[in-house]
Amino acid sequence: MPAFTIWRHPRPRGAEGRCIGGRTDLPVDPRKAKRLAHRIRAHARRQALPREVVTSPLARAADVGRWLKRWGFVWQVDPALAEMDFGCWDGRPWRAIAAGEFDRWMNDFCGFDFDGGESLAALLTRAAAWTPRCALAVGHGGWITARHWQGGAVPTPSSWPPPPGYGRPTASAPSAA
Template sequence: MTGLMVWRHPRPRGVAGRCIGRADVPVDPRKAKRLAHRIRRAARRDGAAREVWTSPLRRGADVGRWLARWGWLHHVDPRLSELDFGAWDGQAWDTIGAAEVDAWCAAFASHAPGGGESVTVLMARCAAFMSAHPDAWVVGHAGWINAAARVMRGLPPPSVASEWPAPVGYGVAWRASNSRGAESQ
């Protein structure tokens, strides 16, 4: 089976109600190991190479480290990082001014929340990674997965936040097939 295969990282600890992008929050090691087992089983079933790519953030990289313990090649690539929320990152959503959030939602493609990066920049990172590694197995982040899905479908960055889909669940796989578009696993 060819195409990009992305698994969302396990649920991180202590993030309820907080804006989390590049904040390096921990995951329960048992959940990281459990997801690594699921990825390993799926790779065996699909005949995939024993190779995984993650962002440098612990919530994905911890899964990659488990796979590396079992003989997999683990690559870390900053292009796989979640959206950079700048000064908002790690803050409680209710402490971020409503006017700031509204400005981001109204110009979703181009506005860099908290002075971080725009969705357009995130999608460009996704496109660059996908071009270099079209058949990679990845442990990624919800925003990156949504951006990758838009890139795969040839869609532009959304102009308003309401055009952005809900995040995939923690530990859920998303496959972008080179021939058929995207499908959820």
């Protein structure tokens, strides 16, 4: 499989000020999902790619896949593309998470599992192990950032890059592993 392009889903409704991961399934404005689907369709046409797309099962990514399916794309859902699971933090307002909890995370940035969720180390492994089913995907900021992490060094809070913007494409090699 050649390189693939993954887009970050459109900005979800209700995410402002909250820790949003794989357990919190937020909707997106249907117009934004359709707009991103148009951009992906145009990219596929320009690059002469097969009309196939794989998305995370979360609505903020899957809604884009639904639009593409309406337009004749083969759409697959892959749970391995889901956003990081923030455990008991998922869905909570950031301001409601105690400073001591943040300290626990920062002191074990890669290993902290958010009390029952997924550690960054686990996300890095999951993202690196993912094998593209096709050349087009729609996923999440944390997953995309993990997929592009330049292995070797253990991520720290200061070295972890910001996620790509909503609706932005990122090209990737078939396997970062």
